[in-house]
Amino acid sequence: MKTYDILVLGGGPGGYVAAIKAAQLGAKVALVEKEVVGGICLNHGCIPTKTFLKSAKTFKTLQHSEDYGITKSGEVNFDWTKIVARKDGVVKQLTGGVAFLLKKNGVDVYNGYGEVLSPTQVKVGNETLEAKNLVLATGASAIVPPIPGVKEAYEKGTVVTSRELLNVKTAPKTLVIVGGGVIGVEFATVFNSFGSKVVIVEKMDGILPTMDDDVRTAYTKRLKADGIEVLTGAEVKSVDGKKLTYNLNGKDVTIDSDLILMAVGTRANSQGFEKLNLTMDRANVVTNEYLQTNVPNVYAIGDLNGKFMLAHVASHEGIIAVEHALKKGHTKMRYDRIPSCIYGSPEIAAIGLTEKEAKEKGLDYKVSKVPLAAVGKALADGEKEGFVKLIVDKKYLEVIGAHIYAYNATELISEYATAMELEGTAYEIAHAIHPHPTLSELTMEAALGAIDKPIHI
Ligand code: NAD
Numbered sequence: 001m002k003t004y005d006i007l008v009l010g011g012g013p014g015g016y017v018a019a020i021k022a023a024q025l026g027a028k029v030a031l032v033e034k035e036v037v038g039g040i041c042l043n044h045g046c047i048p049t050k051t052f053l054k055s056a057k058t059f060k061t062l063q064h065s066e067d068y069g070i071t072k073s074g075e076v077n078f079d080w081t082k083i084v085a086r087k088d089g090v091v092k093q094l095t096g097g098v099a100f101l102l103k104k105n106g107v108d109v110y111n112g113y114g115e116v117l118s119p120t121q122v123k124v125g126n127e128t129l130e131a132k133n134l135v136l137a138t139g140a141s142a143i144v145p146p147i148p149g150v151k152e153a154y155e156k157g158t159v160v161t162s163r164e165l166l167n168v169k170t171a172p173k174t175l176v177i178v179g180g181g182v183i184g185v186e187f188a189t190v191f192n193s194f195g196s197k198v199v200i201v202e203k204m205d206g207i208l209p210t211m212d213d214d215v216r217t218a219y220t221k222r223l224k225a226d227g228i229e230v231l232t233g234a235e236v237k238s239v240d241g242k243k244l245t246y247n248l249n250g251k252d253v254t255i256d257s258d259l260i261l262m263a264v265g266t267r268a269n270s271q272g273f274e275k276l277n278l279t280m281d282r283a284n285v286v287t288n289e290y291l292q293t294n295v296p297n298v299y300a301i302g303d304l305n306g307k308f309m310l311a312h313v314a315s316h317e318g319i320i321a322v323e324h325a326l327k328k329g330h331t332k333m334r335y336d337r338i339p340s341c342i343y344g345s346p347e348i349a350a351i352g353l354t355e356k357e358a359k360e361k362g363l364d365y366k367v368s369k370v371p372l373a374a375v376g377k378a379l380a381d382g383e384k385e386g387f388v389k390l391i392v393d394k395k396y397l398e399v400i401g402a403h404i405y406a407y408n409a410t411e412l413i414s415e416y417a418t419a420m421e422l423e424g425t426a427y428e429i430a431h432a433i434h435p436h437p438t439l440s441e442l443t444m445e446a447a448l449g450a451i452d453k454p455i456h457i
Helices: 013-024 040-046 046-063 078-104 150-156 182-193 213-225 311-325 355-360 376-382 409-421 428-432 439-452
Strands: 002-011 029-033 108-111 115-116 121-124 127-136 140-142 172-179 199-204 229-232 236-242 243-248 251-256 258-263 266-268 298-302 340-342 349-353 365-371 387-393 397-404
Touching: 002 013, 002 311, 013 029, 013 078, 013 311, 029 127, 040 046, 040 078, 040 182, 040 266, 046 078, 046 182, 078 108, 121 243, 127 236, 127 311, 140 298, 150 236, 150 258, 182 199, 182 213, 182 258, 182 340, 213 229, 213 349, 213 355, 213 387, 213 397, 213 439, 298 311, 340 409, 349 409, 355 365, 355 397, 387 439, 397 409, 397 439, 409 428, 409 439, 428 439
Parallel strands: 002 029, 002 127, 029 108, 127 298, 172 199, 172 258, 199 229
Antiparallel strands: 115 121, 121 127, 140 266, 236 243, 243 251, 340 349, 349 397, 365 387, 387 397
16 A cells, blocks of 8 residues: 555645645655646636636727727637637646646655545555545535526536536527625626626625625726626526526526526535544534644645635645645744635735724724726826725734725735735835836825825825
């Protein structure tokens, strides 16, 4: 029987990072994956949608090329097959890269379904592997909700999850999206850009419920201005093939659509390790701040523990888990400084507390808000829409939250993430010299605003 220091179950951004890190720390490592390494993120999520968004943005920019002084003599068009082929090429390159990295670091990769027999044994096919520590990183799957008719329509293909939508043969002319969360708004942006008529049906009183209210308001306005119908407070009653019935303000309304996307959240994949009797919170495995489960040599990282269903959280948890298992570090996972990003046009990025949360916690805080128009680079780029909203505590001006609504917001947020990690204040950010002309001047201007006043407003 082959014996390992660490056996990782699942090769997504949590699992493969954990495996590589453990190998770098000198451990003998096995990784078991039933599909292609890379998980949802590389194969069916983050990366494929970003390639679609790049095509969508390029298409829109070309359509509006005259805004930049570029004339065109004919119609700008798109070829959906080529857009999907480009996406597949990028995915293949990245997953191939991950497979190469695993091999280079000496990780033994087993392709197959791993069944956990005990805290130290995993069966893959006919082989049983032995390990001192297990890292469970089995991810999550899109929820197909128990709404009448949805299961049948999903089997027929008129209802899809994001996974199937990434591989449709043609862009749908009409698309109804159930759920105005992260996946819902990203796909709304993609298909709206390619001319689909998009309707978002959200049951809460607004989209993106976890985001700061100023961002939610601005983004909802943007989606509507782009021609996306945003229905909030709408309860989906049933689906029948391509027809969806929702109730809004007490009235049932039925709409027809080429495709219906279910984007109502994901549920942890908690099968394959039932024999361990792990402590669970619904489908999620309960862990401590080192990602340890109630069985001390078994760790659960990423979507499986349901804390933050984000690839970068999974990767970070993977590093913390293996460092702890190999007694090479005692860093605890911090969940109060997790950046989250939404890729649309513009983008959204956030970290720390929203203003509502700061208020609810009774904190003495200060808000500084700077519009994009305050920096020259944004105007040169033809990107005027958006703002940075910085929330600091009033006494020391320590950063407690930041919310960016701007093109490239997802790149800017890391500055605030670093500042928060260092328990930094508006003073340090304002005193750090930011190059001109860059969008990053916005983060500095917001810090100046938190101290006193921004220069460029
Ligand atoms: P989500 O939890 O972000 O949003 C689901 C939305 O659906 C919520 O607004 C909810 O109120 C709504 N909803 C639930 N049931 C409904 C119903 N019956 N009718 C109408 N609306 C309903 O989930 P998601 O968008 O499916 O994303 C899944 C996971 O993937 C999330 O954890 C997300 O963070 C992650 N993800 C992240 C990124 C990113 O970081 N950019 C991108 C895609 C997905």
